[in-house]
Amino acid sequence: MELISSAYDLLIGYIVPFLFVLTIVVFFHELGHFLVARWCGVNVDAFSVGFGREIFGWNDSKGTRWKLSMIPLGGYVKFAGDENAASVPDRERVAAMSDAERAGAFVAKPVWQRAAVVAAGPIANFILAIVIFAAIFMAYGKIVTSPVVETVQPGSAAEAGGLMPEDLILSVDGREIATFSDLQRIVSVSADVPLLLEVERGTSVVTLTVTPQYRELTDRFGNVQRLGLLGVSRSPKPEDLIQQTYGPVQAVAEGTHETIYIAGRTLDYLWGVLSGREAADQLGGPIRVAQVSGQVATQGIIPLLSLAAVLSISIGLLNLMPIPMLDGGHLVYYFAEAVRGKPLSEGVQDIGFRIGIGIVLLLMVFATWNDVMHLTKL
Numbered sequence: 579m580e581l582i583s584s585a586y587d588l589l590i591g592y593i594v595p596f597l598f599v600l601t602i603v604v605f606f607h608e609l610g611h612f613l614v615a616r617w618c619g620v621n622v623d624a625f626s627v628g629f630g631r632e633i634f635g636w637n638d639s640k641g642t643r644w645k646l647s648m649i650p651l652g653g654y655v656k657f658a659g660d661e662n663a664a665s666v667p668d669r670e671r672v673a674a675m676s677d678a679e680r681a682g683a684f685v686a687k688p689v690w691q692r693a694a695v696v697a698a699g700p701i702a703n704f705i706l707a708i709v710i711f712a713a714i715f716m717a718y719g720k721i722v723t724s725p726v727v728e729t730v731q732p733g734s735a736a737e738a739g740g741l742m743p744e745d746l747i748l749s750v751d752g753r754e755i756a757t758f759s760d761l762q763r764i765v766s767v768s769a770d771v772p773l774l775l776e777v778e779r780g781t782s783v784v785t786l787t788v789t790p791q792y793r794e795l796t797d798r799f800g801n802v803q804r805l806g807l808l809g810v811s812r813s814p815k816p817e818d819l820i821q822q823t824y825g826p827v828q829a830v831a832e833g834t835h836e837t838i839y840i841a842g843r844t845l846d847y848l849w850g851v852l853s854g855r856e857a858a859d860q861l862g863g864p865i866r867v868a869q870v871s872g873q874v875a876t877q878g879i880i881p882l883l884s885l886a887a888v889l890s891i892s893i894g895l896l897n898l899m900p901i902p903m904l905d906g907g908h909l910v911y912y913f914a915e916a917v918r919g920k921p922l923s924e925g926v927q928d929i930g931f932r933i934g935i936g937i938v939l940l941l942m943v944f945a946t947w948n949d950v951m952h953l954t955k956l
Contacts, residue, residue, distance in 0.1 A: 595875035596867060597650055599886045601627060603703065603893050604653040610702025611655045611695055616640075618691040621658035621682035628653060657695075659683030693912040696905045703894030704837055710887040711833030712826075714880060719823040722757040726813040734809020739775070739788030741810060746778040757820070758812040763839065765790045767846060769806030840891050902927075902934030 605627055612625055621641070626632075628647035635645025647653075658679070659671060680686050684695070725747035730736045747755045750764050751774050764773070769792035777784050790806030812818075824832055867889065874881045897905040907930065915921045922930075 595871035595882060599871050599882065599889055600650060600867065602886050603706070603890045604628075606702050606706040606890070607699045607893060607897070608653045608655050610698035610700075610705075612642075614698035615655065615657060615684070615695045618687055618695060619682060620684045620687060620691075620695065621679075622655060623658055623660070624654075624656040626654050626656075657684035659685045689912050689915050693909055693916075696908045696912070699905055700894035700897045703890040703897075704841070707837045707840075707887040707890045707894075708830065708833040710883050710890075711836045712824075712829040713833075714884065715824045715832050716826060716829035718880070719821060722759060722820050722822055723812045724818040724820065725755045725758045725761050726815075726818050728811045728813045731809035731811075734807070735788055735791045736808040736810045739808075740784075740786045741775070741777070741788065741808070742779065744779070747775060748778055748783065749776040750774070761808075765808050766805040767843060769793075769804075771806070837887070837891060840888055841895060844892060844895055901937050902930035903938060904934065907931075907934050 615622055624643040626645050626647050628650045630647050630649040632645045632647050635643055637643055727741055727743055727745040730741055747761050749755055755761050768790050772787050772789045775786045775788055790808055793807045794804050874885045900906045900910045
């Protein structure tokens, strides 16, 4: 009974939330490819959520096989003329096509149409994130706190920089601060970086230079976060709490702002890893996503949808990396084709795809290793 109970907890607590989040993100990514391909007159052989053997599926009126496959770690759209799910052209098959069939083949389309089809997947991921955030903001709004300092911790960066209780933060490095969250977002990514703060103190405005301290924090689930801290707390006074509500246009604008912020923060972290400023152990794979999905699911459907939005942004950015086999790699090939006036040779493209597969496999192994190491520390 204990084994059955553990299996049930694993299924309901981790696997189901993970599949819920991943399926939403993968479906909309592939839907972006699919819709633009149909708009460009490309015949689509298959639309699959998951890889491997088909579990079930159906054919639509235009001959596309829609299916759910056994390995739920991605998905693909296979176009007419493709050799495989990575959109590698099947040159022999295309050569054997009639003129009518070749007109609907992906490889036979103008380079700008192929680029549009490929770019549509990541763009769909960003649109999905904006829509999720906008829906949440429109339905629930946000409760924010004014950027008023309640307490200053002894020995903190704030104390060293001269911040005092009751200070109202007006701007950081010239950027206006409207809420305490605005301050946190800037500070969290600015460890050991001097920040110029404009502060309202009583009836006067003073300028301070504060350098956030680098700290590791562990959340209630045991996940470690590395970020910059000032060492101040927000005001709990009712007059400093602001209920923000959003109409449709404002919600979309706020959702777009949130998406841009998360994308920027992700790119900043990746650049930090490449430059040696950040540790690479925060890069996670499917195991980490499943773990976080289970943790977030305990907080309700809204946090789980927010996680889906964040994951959608990450998938969009990942696919735009200029690695052959990923969407970004295809876009590099198409850019080269547009500049040269003809495609790269088959040999060059094949070598690129082999290198791309190797890089993706290495990234997967590294991310999985990080996941396992993370689990052993819990």
